[in-house]
Amino acid sequence: MKVDTSINGRAMTLECENGEFLAGALRRYGFLSVKEGCDTGSCGLCTIWLNGKPALSCCLLTARVEGQEITTIEGMQEEAEEFAHFMVAEGAEQCGFCSPGFAMTVLAMKRELTNPTDDEVKNYMAGNLCRCSGYVGQTRALMKYLEVHG
Amino acid sequence: MRYIGKKIPKVDGIELVKGTPAYTSDFDTNNNSLIIKILRSPHPSAKIIDIDTTEAEAMGGVECVLTHKNVTDIKFTLAGQSYPEPSPYDRSLLSDTMRYVGDEVAVVAAVDEQTALKAIKTINVKYEILEPVLDLETAVDNSNLVHTQEPHVNFDIGCDHKRNIASTFYKENGDVEAELKKCDLIIERSYKTQAQAHAMMETYRATASIDVNGRLNIMSSTQIPFHVRRHLSRILGIPKSKIKIIKPRLGGGFGGKQTASVEMFPAMVTWLTKKPSKIVYTRQETFSCTTSRHAMKFTVRLGSDKQGNIKVVDISALSDTGAYGEHAATVFFVTGHKTLPLYGRANASRYHGYAVYTNKMPAGALRGYGATQGTFALESAMNELASEIGMDPAELRLKNIIRVGDSHPDLDGNILQSSALDRCIETGKEMIGWDEKYPAVFLSDSKVRGYGMAVTMQGSGIAGIDTATAVLKMNDDGFFTLIHSASDMGQGSDTALVQIAAEILDVDMDRVIVVSNDLDTVPYDPGAYASSGVYVTGNAVIEAAKEMKKQILETASRLLNVEEKELEYDGGNVSGADKSISLDELAQKLCSFEGKDQLIAKGTFGGDTSPPPFIAGFAEVEVDIGTGKCEVTDFVAVADCGTVINENLARIQLEGGIAMGIGLGLYEDVVYSKTGRMVTDSFMTYKIPSRMDIANIRTAFESSDEPTGPFGAKSIGEVVNNTPPPAIAHAVYNATGLWITDLPITPEKVLMGLISK
Amino acid sequence: MMNIEEYVRVSSCSEAYEILNSVNGSAILGGCGYLRMGNRAISKGIDLSLLGLNQIIETDSDIEIGAMTSLRDIETNPILKNNFNGSLCDCMENIVGIQLRSIVTIGGTVAGRYPFSDVLPVLMALGADVVLTGAGRVSLEDFMDGKHKSDVVEKIIIPKTSERVAYKSVRNSLVDYAILNCVIALSDGEYKVVVGARPQKAIRATKCEAFLKGKELTEEIAEEAAKIVADELSFGDNVRGSAEYRKAVCVTLIKRALVGGAE
Numbered sequence A: 001m002k003v004d005t006s007i008n009g010r011a012m013t014l015e016c017e018n019g020e021f022l023a024g025a026l027r028r029y030g031f032l033s034v035k036e037g038c039d040t041g042s043c044g045l046c047t048i049w050l051n052g053k054p055a056l057s058c059c060l061l062t063a064r065v066e067g068q069e070i071t072t073i074e075g076m077q078e079e080a081e082e083f084a085h086f087m088v089a090e091g092a093e094q095c096g097f098c099s100p101g102f103a104m105t106v107l108a109m110k111r112e113l114t115n116p117t118d119d120e121v122k123n124y125m126a127g128n129l130c131r132c133s134g135y136v137g138q139t140r141a142l143m144k145y146l147e148v149h150g
Numbered sequence B: 001m002r003y004i005g006k007k008i009p010k011v012d013g014i015e016l017v018k019g020t021p022a023y024t025s026d027f028d029t030n031n032n033s034l035i036i037k038i039l040r041s042p043h044p045s046a047k048i049i050d051i052d053t054t055e056a057e058a059m060g061g062v063e064c065v066l067t068h069k070n071v072t073d074i075k076f077t078l079a080g081q082s083y084p085e086p087s088p089y090d091r092s093l094l095s096d097t098m099r100y101v102g103d104e105v106a107v108v109a110a111v112d113e114q115t116a117l118k119a120i121k122t123i124n125v126k127y128e129i130l131e132p133v134l135d136l137e138t139a140v141d142n143s144n145l146v147h148t149q150e151p152h153v154n155f156d157i158g159c160d161h162k163r164n165i166a167s168t169f170y171k172e173n174g175d176v177e178a179e180l181k182k183c184d185l186i187i188e189r190s191y192k193t194q195a196q197a198h199a200m201m202e203t204y205r206a207t208a209s210i211d212v213n214g215r216l217n218i219m220s221s222t223q224i225p226f227h228v229r230r231h232l233s234r235i236l237g238i239p240k241s242k243i244k245i246i247k248p249r250l251g252g253g254f255g256g257k258q259t260a261s262v263e264m265f266p267a268m269v270t271w272l273t274k275k276p277s278k279i280v281y282t283r284q285e286t287f288s289c290t291t292s293r294h295a296m297k298f299t300v301r302l303g304s305d306k307q308g309n310i311k312v313v314d315i316s317a318l319s320d321t322g323a324y325g326e327h328a329a330t331v332f333f334v335t336g337h338k339t340l341p342l343y344g345r346a347n348a349s350r351y352h353g354y355a356v357y358t359n360k361m362p363a364g365a366l367r368g369y370g371a372t373q374g375t376f377a378l379e380s381a382m383n384e385l386a387s388e389i390g391m392d393p394a395e396l397r398l399k400n401i402i403r404v405g406d407s408h409p410d411l412d413g414n415i416l417q418s419s420a421l422d423r424c425i426e427t428g429k430e431m432i433g434w435d436e437k438y439p440a441v442f443l444s445d446s447k448v449r450g451y452g453m454a455v456t457m458q459g460s461g462i463a464g465i466d467t468a469t470a471v472l473k474m475n476d477d478g479f480f481t482l483i484h485s486a487s488d489m490g491q492g493s494d495t496a497l498v499q500i501a502a503e504i505l506d507v508d509m510d511r512v513i514v515v516s517n518d519l520d521t522v523p524y525d526p527g528a529y530a531s532s533g534v535y536v537t538g539n540a541v542i543e544a545a546k547e548m549k550k551q552i553l554e555t556a557s558r559l560l561n562v563e564e565k566e567l568e569y570d571g572g573n574v575s576g577a578d579k580s581i582s583l584d585e586l587a588q589k590l591c592s593f594e595g596k597d598q599l600i601a602k603g604t605f606g607g608d609t610s611p612p613p614f615i616a617g618f619a620e621v622e623v624d625i626g627t628g629k630c631e632v633t634d635f636v637a638v639a640d641c642g643t644v645i646n647e648n649l650a651r652i653q654l655e656g657g658i659a660m661g662i663g664l665g666l667y668e669d670v671v672y673s674k675t676g677r678m679v680t681d682s683f684m685t686y687k688i689p690s691r692m693d694i695a696n697i698r699t700a701f702e703s704s705d706e707p708t709g710p711f712g713a714k715s716i717g718e719v720v721n722n723t724p725p726p727a728i729a730h731a732v733y734n735a736t737g738l739w740i741t742d743l744p745i746t747p748e749k750v751l752m753g754l755i756s757k
Numbered sequence C: 001m002m003n004i005e006e007y008v009r010v011s012s013c014s015e016a017y018e019i020l021n022s023v024n025g026s027a028i029l030g031g032c033g034y035l036r037m038g039n040r041a042i043s044k045g046i047d048l049s050l051l052g053l054n055q056i057i058e059t060d061s062d063i064e065i066g067a068m069t070s071l072r073d074i075e076t077n078p079i080l081k082n083n084f085n086g087s088l089c090d091c092m093e094n095i096v097g098i099q100l101r102s103i104v105t106i107g108g109t110v111a112g113r114y115p116f117s118d119v120l121p122v123l124m125a126l127g128a129d130v131v132l133t134g135a136g137r138v139s140l141e142d143f144m145d146g147k148h149k150s151d152v153v154e155k156i157i158i159p160k161t162s163e164r165v166a167y168k169s170v171r172n173s174l175v176d177y178a179i180l181n182c183v184i185a186l187s188d189g190e191y192k193v194v195v196g197a198r199p200q201k202a203i204r205a206t207k208c209e210a211f212l213k214g215k216e217l218t219e220e221i222a223e224e225a226a227k228i229v230a231d232e233l234s235f236g237d238n239v240r241g242s243a244e245y246r247k248a249v250c251v252t253l254i255k256r257a258l259v260g261g262a263e
Helices: A022-028 A077-090 A099-112 A118-125 A136-149 B013-017 B054-058 B113-122 B176-181 B225-236 B264-273 B283-288 B328-337 B371-389 B393-400 B421-432 B493-505 B533-560 B583-591 B647-667 B724-736 B747-755 C013-022 C071-075 C084-090 C106-112 C119-125 C140-144 C206-212 C219-232 C243-259
Strands: A002-007 A010-015 A047-050 A053-056 A069-071 B034-040 B046-052 B062-066 B104-110 B124-129 B165-173 B185-193 B205-210 B216-220 B243-246 B277-280 B295-304 B310-322 B348-357 B440-442 B447-457 B467-474 B480-483 B512-515 B573-576 B579-582 B600-606 B614-624 B630-640 B697-701 C003-009 C026-029 C041-047 C056-058 C062-066 C129-132 C136-139 C153-159 C162-170 C180-187 C190-196
Touching: A047 A099, A053 A099, A077 A099, A077 A136, A077 B013, A077 B647, A099 A118, A099 A136, A099 B013, A118 A136, A136 B647, B034 B113, B034 B264, B046 B104, B054 B062, B054 B113, B062 B113, B062 B264, B104 B113, B104 B264, B165 B328, B176 B295, B176 B310, B176 B348, B185 B371, B205 B264, B216 B225, B216 B264, B225 B243, B225 B264, B264 B277, B295 B371, B310 B328, B310 B371, B328 B348, B328 B371, B371 B393, B371 B447, B371 B724, B393 B421, B393 B447, B421 B447, B421 B614, B421 B630, B421 B697, B447 B724, B467 B493, B467 B533, B467 B583, B480 B493, B480 B533, B493 B512, B493 B533, B533 B573, B533 B579, B533 B583, B533 B600, B573 B583, B579 B583, B614 B647, B614 B724, B630 B647, B630 B724, B647 B697, B647 B724, B724 B747, B747 C243, C013 C026, C013 C041, C062 C106, C071 C084, C071 C106, C084 C119, C084 C162, C084 C180, C106 C119, C106 C153, C119 C140, C119 C162, C119 C180, C119 C190, C129 C140, C136 C140, C162 C243, C180 C243, C190 C206, C190 C219, C190 C243, C206 C219, C219 C243
Parallel strands: A002 A069, B034 B277, B216 B243, B310 B348, B480 B512, B630 B697, C003 C041, C026 C041
Antiparallel strands: A002 A010, A047 A053, A047 A069, B034 B104, B046 B124, B062 B104, B165 B348, B185 B295, B205 B216, B205 B277, B295 B310, B440 B447, B447 B614, B467 B480, B467 B600, B573 B579, B614 B630, C056 C062, C062 C153, C129 C136, C129 C153, C162 C180, C180 C190
């Protein structure tokens, strides 16, 4: 099938199988920042924005994004780099495989929540698993980032 | 120091966060690759009587169907270890004997995933179903055998397949029984540690193709590219020179990718078909068809006098290596080797037991490599001993830990040359508020906070074996290329090694670029395991950088016509006797006709010792008395990794390792059904700690100066995993009065324990 | 990738109902959070997203939630935060993460009748009804019994009568499924007590409800009521916990739900 959508502000027509999920389609179209880690909607690696809100692209049928706006970190490079400086200042990216999805959730949270409490941050970010960092370094990075850019 | 001990961002960090392509699948852009899928055994123990692949082979789009009938039956190990490997050669590419649920029956390569999956469904297999060995404790001398043929071994590892024993180990230092008789107090306790999944975020994957030189190109997410090449050479029966390995960035490894679980499948398919192919394991395959941590069972005997001086440490163990013996002997050995020296002042110590075969997924290497399991047993017993004597457990440690200058037969190099463990304990006590809060603080009728501790050690590389070479090349513009193969999997070895090179060469870090991904280019390195990156390869880089500096002075002397001893190098210029040449100019000249001498320096290091890093870990655990739920509300870890080379990277390793240890202590468990099928084969059933589960991890470093280490450094990668399980169990005891001796400590174990108390 | 032979964006619920009941192997596509794992071949995938079923509407007596409303939209909805002690929002917190919750739908959750659900026990305790295209309005409790399998869930209607609602659960990792969850809701002086993830599907503890009728809640009454629940319901084993543990922890959770106390 053909799906008319917008990716990173550009109108695109995705050709896909009826049952193909967005994560796979995005990678096919060269949006290689989108990683997959679990097959069960559990890890948050494939987080993109659906109309500005974080969504798992591995659970989202490509057919469902007809007429919707998709954002990947390829479309957020400047802001991602700003945040990346805070991540590397803590060493919190480690293997980096979960970082793009994590960053997309952080950047969405910055827009959605004003002056979030620690608990609100944890709740918002809970869906992004990381096996390397133990999370506390990521939290330091994102709190410092919010202080400066929030 | 310009770079050593500083918070240096990782050289690849910014781009990784921005999502820049870096991993195997990102570079695997060949749209015509065959997709490989594997038919797996539904039975834990079975023999294939008949297998019919005719329908699959006839299917349009299917290029290759492999079974035990049409592939080599050569035996090998997939363990990532230096040759000759101390693991039994007990597996073949495809066999007619199925040894666990998930064992490979047939390999199908087709033009796309759907076709491959469809083809797999058409393969008809007739099995003779055999009685499986599923219980670690009854495996030895069980009438059912996991392996009926004697595996080849390179060393005497005590393999006795007729008894389901993959490896036997016995080592006694002093006379344990005689010393026990002299003790005032002996405690004997049993402990169990579960299997653990690596759960790295990037699943296993590899691609294969044939290049223009007719060589087999493998791109793999691996910690051990050189060992992969050696294994593939043996399996395919082709010279290593015919194989090129590319190792892009890894999405985590944790020891999982120290076993070559997947590379042989695309390698064989592509070598036979001459077409590109790839395999990407699903998360389910990653959980259930690769390797895990060895589940172990321990009996610990500690003997002491009334004052708490430990006289005897005696540990017997049983380790579950599953269907194949990758890392069976070495993990088993390390379990004792990296725990007994902790209390090396004891008069006698012993470690012994078996690693046994069962019909479960093979165990393998996982961060901590046995020391994690051994630490839970030994440190739990130490805490129980402290409680019996009525002594502060921190005091008990300070009284008994090995100190600088002490020797122990299990200490590589015999004598401990650096340790700040005593300071780690003191600092940790202060940070957690031990003197005020230990043993417990009662918050309400239903909430109690208990406090617990543990100490641990590991090694830095494998003494007498691990040997790495690093190469430095001065390029035509006076910048350097550092070429090595320490296999960065996120820990940041590329960064730490560049720091070391830049420190010695006295240049900006961005004047040193790093190449570590292509085996055709890089010098030999065993790979990323045994906590060896900074210690082993780092020492090699120091040698290479010193050699480079020497060459710079030599060549500058020749070009400037000034005696070498009059020259000084400051990172930018070589000057002396009123003459000076910039590094840029020197490099250009040396690369050109004028100098005809481009500088290439190498350094090699292999250590006689494996200096132990130490950690003291302190847990604050809040127990809900009504539900049994335990939460680690605070964890303090103080590490002695010698000199901290990069504080950012060391800290995140420490924090991440503690979180992984909390997972082992509270959440993670590899569970099998009664019929031998792994139940916990997804992130829905196998729970690694989430952000919600990690409340607070606080860390500190107490430096020591390791004379054999690069700038005094020791390792940090594995030791970080070991303290949480025993420290948490100790805290739970102090909150509830229950000693939980089998991991993980679930709400159920705590509540049911409280009810039956 | 799911195996969907034909994909149809329907223009009405009745069209969906028609297809569902005439085409073998057809299925309604909710958020697909679970459907994708079932590995089933779907002959005709029915997409309801053009029907505007993602509204949360407050009337004088009820709150209506369209079937295609995402769990995340429920969690962040001001109306729902201000009703039922926020319990319907709070019970979302442990469901994996917001990225999943912004995709999975309440219709999919209800139609799936998932026994491990944290949401369904809350809806049951609130006395929610389900509006189906074929069968019309039925109580969620009846729906949970397994009837109406080939019907289209259009919306959920929750009466605003509940005065006090408390939701309690126990889980090991906080993003894991509950080992047990419990909800109590007080409406017109009567308690509804619901226990889910036993691990069988959520069920009302009617003996306990009868016991509580007309009683003033004290620590002792709550303790007794909690024991009644543990005795009247059956519990089972799964990878997360044994029947014995569930029975034991049920007492704690119900008691805490009734009289407040530790989370």
